[in-house]
Each structure stands twice: as C-alpha cells, then as structure tokens.
Amino acid sequence: METALADVIDNSITAKAKKINIDFSWNDGLPWLAIQDDGCGMSYETLLLAMKLGSFNPLDERKANDLGRFGLGLKTATFSQCRKLTVISKKQDTVHAMEWDLDSIKDNSEQGWRVSILEETDLELIKEIPNLITALNEQESGTIVLWRKLDRLDDFDSLKVREKKLNELIDHSRNHLELIFHRFLAAGPGKQSLKISINSDPLIARDPFNMSSNATIELPSQIIQVDSKKIQVQPYVLPHYTKVSAEEYEKYAGDGGYLHNQGFYVYRNKRLIIKSTWFRLMPKEELTKLIRVRIDIPNSLDHIWKIDVKKSNASPPEAVKRGLKQIISEVEYSGKRVFKQKGYKLESQILEPFWHRKISSGKVSYLINRQHPMIMSITNQLDTQSNTSLSAILKSIEASFPSDLYFNDFANSPESIDKPVVDEDELKGIISMFYPLFKAENLDKDKIISKLLQIEPMASNRKTTAKIIEQMELNYD
Incomplete structure (x- = not known):
C-alpha cells in the first residue's frame, strides 16, 4: 500500500x-x-x-x-x-x-x-x-x-x-x-x-541524514557527468551516539538500525527512489554504518538507471558506478574515523582505569590494571600465597573477557550498553576502603575527593561521592 x-x-x-x-x-x-x-x-x-x-x-x-x-x-x-x-x-x-x-x-x-x-x-x-x-x-x-x-x-x-x-x-x-x-x-x-x-x-518529514544536527558531518559534494547530465553526490556521516541524545540516535537509526541503513539514497527530482544500498561496491560494515550518501538524478536519466514501474528500484550504469566507487573510497575513511576517534577518547577518560589496552605483534588484549588503587589496597594486606591466588583469579577474568558478546551488542545497539548501577550504600562501602588510607596520609577533604574521582565507580558518581566524604569527615572529626 x-x-x-x-x-x-x-x-x-x-x-x-x-x-x-x-x-x-x-x-x-x-x-x-x-x-x-x-x-x-x-x-x-x-x-x-x-x-x-x-x-x-x-x-x-x-x-x-x-x-x-x-x-x-x-x-x-x-x-x-x-x-x-x-x-x-x-x-x-x-x-x-x-x-x-x-x-x-x-x-x-x-x-x-x-x-x-x-x-x-x-x-x-x-x-x-x-x-x-x-x-x-x-x-x-x-x-x-x-x-x-x-x-x-x-x-x-x-x-x-x-x-x-x-x-x-x-x-x-x-x-x-x-x-x-x-x-x-x-x-x-x-x-x-x-x-x-x-x-x-x-505527516512529519523523516530526514535520513539528520541534517538539523550540528554533529552531522557534511562532506564535500561531487558531480558525476553522464550524457551531458549532472548527477550530484552528497555524502554525510551521521553523529556518533555519544554526540546526540538516546532518543535522537534511535530516531535516525531507521527500520533495521544503522548497520542496515547505511549506503546510497537515490533521489529522482527530490523523491526518494531507493535507499540503503552500496550497489555491491562495498560491504555493509560496522565501522561504516554512520555513512549515508544522497544521490540526485534527473528524470532525463531514467533509462540508464533502469527505473522500474513502481519507482522503488534503480540500478546505476557502469560509468556511474566507477564514479561512485571513487567517491565512497574517500567517504569511507571519514566514516570510520568517527569510531576510531571515539575509541581513543574513551581510553583516557579515567586516570586510574581498571583495564589496560595492550597491543603486541598486532594483537589487541585487555588486561586488568594490577596497580589500580582498589587492587593495591587488597594485595597490600595479603600474604604471598594469597597474592598468588588473587593473581590467578585476575588472569582467569582477563582470559574470559566476553569480547564476542561485547562486540555483537555494541554492533547492534551501542546506546544500550551501560555500566552497572552502583547505589549509594555500595558506593559508601567502596569509599570506606580508601578513606582510612587517605587520612593516614594526612590528606584534606578536597584532595581525598580529587583522588577518588580518578577511580570508577566514583568518577561516574561525583555528587554522591562528595556527599559521602562530607559525612565521613563529620564523623571523623
């Protein structure tokens, strides 16, 4: 219908x-x-x-x-x-x-x-x-x-x-x-x-390129000339999910999600004919899922695009495919860079991370930070045998890192991945491990808070952390 x-x-x-x-x-x-x-x-x-x-x-x-x-x-x-x-x-x-x-x-x-x-x-x-x-x-x-x-x-x-x-x-x-x-x-x-x-x-317009967002990247438009007629190609890279609200990210995903809806969007006289296809010029990949390319063709080129009776399908001629292939090779880099930059930034947000990313012989692995203050606070209290047992447990956790599950979840809906919620009582119990150690170093309240905010889960609960330290300071006095 x-x-x-x-x-x-x-x-x-x-x-x-x-x-x-x-x-x-x-x-x-x-x-x-x-x-x-x-x-x-x-x-x-x-x-x-x-x-x-x-x-x-x-x-x-x-x-x-x-x-x-x-x-x-x-x-x-x-x-x-x-x-x-x-x-x-x-x-x-x-x-x-x-x-x-x-x-x-x-x-x-x-x-x-x-x-x-x-x-x-x-x-x-x-x-x-x-x-x-x-x-x-x-x-x-x-x-x-x-x-x-x-x-x-x-x-x-x-x-x-x-x-x-x-x-x-x-x-x-x-x-x-x-x-x-x-x-x-x-x-x-x-x-x-x-x-x-x-x-x-x-009816409300559904713009697949989210052009109203300042986070959408509009790349330079290009022209492909065929039979003295112009085909205009305008690439966009949609915002990474960290740059927009969850509602906006979900809205522009479209039916089937970003992975499915990447690709060319062909318009004939501003009317959408075919969407979300790369015309077999490249595969649909996770790192390119934010790329959408608008192609405007005039109705005078219907015959070479093989527009069907329903005006819901089209196929570009070889001359156009060659031009599109050259364009997407440039656009592909911009789309992948959005994800690569995000990965780099996430690495340095917490000054005392629980996980370290290690690259050896081209292989990436994630290792637990043995120097993390929370781990150090325990190892300092254990004897040699207990420390050996703890090290074995940490190695087992590293070896069982659910990389396949994580990648699958992140690929399908990255916005749905969230950190476990830590309530105030649990946060208070974690802070209680550090508070006596910091007081023994004669640190004042502000320095204690500053140190704690370099560690998760305190870094994600700044106000609650400050509130708990205020209460502990009163009780300590």
Whole structure:
C-alpha cells in the first residue's frame, strides 16, 4: 500500500499540489481510501488519458519536475489495492469524473475494457466522500482519487482482524511516505513545503541524514557527468551516539538500525527512489554504518538507471558506478574515523582505569590494571600465597573477557550498553576502603575527593561521592 500511495502522490506533486489529504475509513467492513489534492486538476481529455493504461511512452522526454515514468502509476497502484477506482477532477470551474470497476468489466466481458464517465447525479450517489466532493467544489482546482472494494485484506479473517490490518497498513504507509517525500515535507528556508495528512493528522518529514544536527558531518559534494547530465553526490556521516541524545540516535537509526541503513539514497527530482544500498561496491560494515550518501538524478536519466514501474528500484550504469566507487573510497575513511576517534577518547577518560589496552605483534588484549588503587589496597594486606591466588583469579577474568558478546551488542545497539548501577550504600562501602588510607596520609577533604574521582565507580558518581566524604569527615572529626 505504501508504494501505491506514493505513486498517486507523485501525480499530485506533478500537478503542483500544495496540500494532499489522505482519508480512509473502515466503513463497517466496506473500507475506502481517498487521496485529495489542490493541484491544477484535469480537463476531460487529460482525465481520459490518465485513466488509460500505459498512457505515456517511457522514452518520451518529460518536464523536469515530472515524477511520472510510464503512465501506469495511477492504475497499477489502484488495482494493486482495490477493484474500483473513481477519479474526480476540477479544472477551470468544471468537474469531470471517471471510474474503473473491475467487477463490472468481469461481469460484462463482451464489452471489453470501457471506462465509465460519471455525471453529477452519479457523484451524488457516492456516499463515502460527500464532504470531500463539497470541498473540491469550493476549491479553484484539484483532484480526488477514490479507492473502493479494497481486496488486499484477507477475506478469511474476522472483521475485527481485517480492520486492525488496515490500520497497520496505514501506519506503515505513514512512515514510508514521511521518508520518501521528506524533501517535499521540509523544503527548507525560503521554499514552500508540501503538506500531506492522513485523516487530518499531518505527516512529519523523516530526514535520513539528520541534517538539523550540528554533529552531522557534511562532506564535500561531487558531480558525476553522464550524457551531458549532472548527477550530484552528497555524502554525510551521521553523529556518533555519544554526540546526540538516546532518543535522537534511535530516531535516525531507521527500520533495521544503522548497520542496515547505511549506503546510497537515490533521489529522482527530490523523491526518494531507493535507499540503503552500496550497489555491491562495498560491504555493509560496522565501522561504516554512520555513512549515508544522497544521490540526485534527473528524470532525463531514467533509462540508464533502469527505473522500474513502481519507482522503488534503480540500478546505476557502469560509468556511474566507477564514479561512485571513487567517491565512497574517500567517504569511507571519514566514516570510520568517527569510531576510531571515539575509541581513543574513551581510553583516557579515567586516570586510574581498571583495564589496560595492550597491543603486541598486532594483537589487541585487555588486561586488568594490577596497580589500580582498589587492587593495591587488597594485595597490600595479603600474604604471598594469597597474592598468588588473587593473581590467578585476575588472569582467569582477563582470559574470559566476553569480547564476542561485547562486540555483537555494541554492533547492534551501542546506546544500550551501560555500566552497572552502583547505589549509594555500595558506593559508601567502596569509599570506606580508601578513606582510612587517605587520612593516614594526612590528606584534606578536597584532595581525598580529587583522588577518588580518578577511580570508577566514583568518577561516574561525583555528587554522591562528595556527599559521602562530607559525612565521613563529620564523623571523623
């Protein structure tokens, strides 16, 4: 359904609509759906041509802002969802209406495929959308596309289940349309944005590049020239999860997450055609998952991109692939650097880390810091045999570091990885190990706090640590 709705909306945008309303109703088991716009409308001849199957030659040159391709969109979109299509259009104060009814054609097969021309009296009999027809009459121009006899909801399900399925289809379609037409819904400063709503609820643009964030890296755009036509390539590196809120990071992950949604996003006249693919020019890797590249192509290059009938797939020619391969080799470095820099910074945040990162013969290992104050405070109290036992325990912990599990969790959702919570009583018990040692060194309160804040978990609980030391200082006095 989402692809079918997008096809009809393409026609409205080509007709220069500023507002598009999608209305639907379960209608007690006889559901209908209508798409109404305030575009330029159609004359009798234009509407008749629009109702014709395959009304345009895909090789014909189109206007630069035309989102169509084969002249099949309205009909194939409709018949993929329902068996009855009614189109009502107003242009120059005149309303024309025509209808395809597949059941009627089936029952009268000897008459062939004949479209029905509706008169004003026929429109009065359409009980589903009287308010939409009234609104159209009050507009200067516009079009209503009405779907009835929706037949993609399984007949064997109960009415309640079928109604739920319809609502789920609409919800999924909303998310799809907010992404496909996001550059129309949020046209930018100085430009008029398109308004699309579903049952009066406005759609909100879903920008896959998070361009509103200061943490998004916009790399230099490049041009690929083909047949004297320009293909514009604009790479972005989305923010690392430490640079944005958890909600924002999750929002821009998209269905399937960042790993799945990396890649090229191909737009034809600002309308998204295909997303999250590298066209087999490189694999989808963890270190490149924040890279998304916008490609803008004109409709005059449809033939070399092999745009399909549904306008949901495309394949670049070899000449374009060579240009893209050169571009992504440069972009790949920038995307990986975001993760590599983060790894370096995390290494030096705590002055007394529990873990050391060691590189030997190209191999990376993580070792427990034997000089950590908490470990030293225990080893200093143990005899030789006990220290040997403790060392063996620490080596066992190092050897069992869950690197595979950690990498898998970090790859799938790094924002979900968190440190165990230490409550105030547990923190007080840990601080109690150090406090007598620091007091024996005649350190004052501020120096004790400063030393403790170099060690986890005190470093992550600064206020609580200061509060506990205040209490200990009072008791000590």
